[in-house]
Amino acid sequence: MQRIACYPAIALIVLVTVWGNPVQSQWPAVPDIDLSKYKPADFTDAELDLPYYLKHFHTIANSVVETGPDKGFINIPVWRSPDDNKPYNARIMENILSLAWFYCTNRPWNIYYGSPVLRLRLEAALSFWCHSQNADGRFSEYGPQKWNLAATAFSTKFMGETLRLLKSGPAIDSAILQNTIASDRKTIMAVLTREELYQSGKNFSNQFTNVWAGALAYLSLNPDAEIKSRLEARIKQSASDFQSPAGFFYEAGGTDFGYNFNTHHSNLWIAWHYSHGTPLANEFIEEEERYYNWICYNAVPEPGTDVYTINRPIEMRQKTTTLFSYFTATPLGEAVAGIRAFEMNTIEKKKSVEEARKKLEQNWPNVQPLATGNFSAYSPYTFLHRSLYQWYPSPSQKEAAIKQLPYIKSQRFIHQKMDNRNPTVFTYVRQPGYYACFNSGPQLKPQQRYGIGLLWHSKAGSFLQSQTDTYDAAWGTQPEGGKLYEADTLDATFSINNKAITPIPGNHDLTTGVLTVSYPLGSTGKKSIVFRDKTIEVAIQHPGHFTEYIPLLLNSTDEAGIISPGKVALKKAGGIINISYDANATANLKETPLKSGLQKVMVLTIEGSDKLSYSFSM
8 A cells, every 4th residue: 555645845944742642743833722711702602612622632633653654543532541542543533523623614613713833734544544444445553454343434433523523624635534434335344344343333223323314414525326325225224133123223132221322312413414304314213113112111311410320331332320311412312312311401401501611611611621541531522523413402392202101101110121132021110119220141251240129119219239340349149259140141931810921022011010020049049039119129049158239329418328127218309118027037237439310329238047027118
């Protein structure tokens, strides 16, 4: 591969610093900006997050390697892990978008608009990106020539917005621009046509669907019948391949709230921007409707806050306790009414802007230091969605959506979801006294925990949440010297009013009544949970000594205490949850450093021998 020689000769040689190391520079340095020469009023309401990025932009731009085989590489660990900040990692080069945004955006405070010294670095970075590409269009991430889906598909999304900016921005070298456009097309086609990438997308849907965003951005600039046809075919094909009949998007073969909330909805947001008002938009509406049917059972509101607590222990990859949420920045609520429950409404958005401006004014001209080495110290996502279509519900529209959340709309139901790829079963019980989420099935990842995932009270909020990837803060039973049973495959049986229920894939409302869930504890024990109107009763039979772990959630004003032998009271602002247990068992309350949104996690342990019964009453 031959590099395009298109950099003008510059005689001035200066010293710059790249990732803490002074190096000889052949290019004039990109200058620092003195924010004291500007004022917060110079920034619009949509720009209040930008002073931090503006102040540190010169550091990012000056990190672009100027000579040698890595010329154009952005050599500073501010996006992705420092260990992965290598020239072969195309994910690092997603920050080309940051270079392009400042080069192309004409604002009174943007001293980098059309900057010749920035152009040098932008052109070098684009050329490096093109030459990092495999002949078949793929990119690598974790090693030289270790081509993968993530590096390839993410490239299409960030390059799509980069090319949109360059289309109407100040000029760059035409040969470099055309080479970049051709490379982007090759990457899009690789994602859409290579079967191994599609198969990988079945397990990592957030990665593959970046091409929805990237291809649609490309088509908005370069009409292309082949890309359009292949894209639409893949979108239709993915409806059942990427999304479980339970409603979640597959990550490592199961669900993951972090990736579903964030990356996947970033992709959907961009796809919606380019497709709304067209027939293709219906595909994304139907997808979001299916996802709403999943998230509306798995996220519950905390009274008096904008926080939703999540049925988290089933997550496969990331660790997400609550939703504040990413839905504050998606326009899909315009078409999918249920999503409005999780979005900022117009008044909340206005208030958040006022608070951000007040904070900026109080600290001006100071901004946070650049945390070099932090995974997302300078994220290109900052610049990815700025030009996109946005929509917020009115307060009445949001309130109407909240009233339609299943556990608020009704005080009595049993609902069950099941995946058809892996027999994971998710059971949701609404009784007059509480709402419960119970998870069961094969363990797909070591961090997963099964059993009771979440307990919620309409006035008190969430009061139990099993914690992912823990043994002492996940709900469950641990034998002496052994491992928590719920940290493994959990084969549960279900009955309603003593009539057996067989889970089937999809979403199903079951007969109301008293639900009993039972499952073995090892080869000799048994555990059952009975969900009555206002109580949940747990019975354990297990030879020998064992410990029951019950992870409770407490706000700063809540209290939990052992008030008498066999009784614990959790006092929350909206009510008291009583936990009663066998008086001959030994109980202990222990604070942990864990947090779930605004709440802290406190673990109640109950030690028993041979058998134990306890209950929650609300």
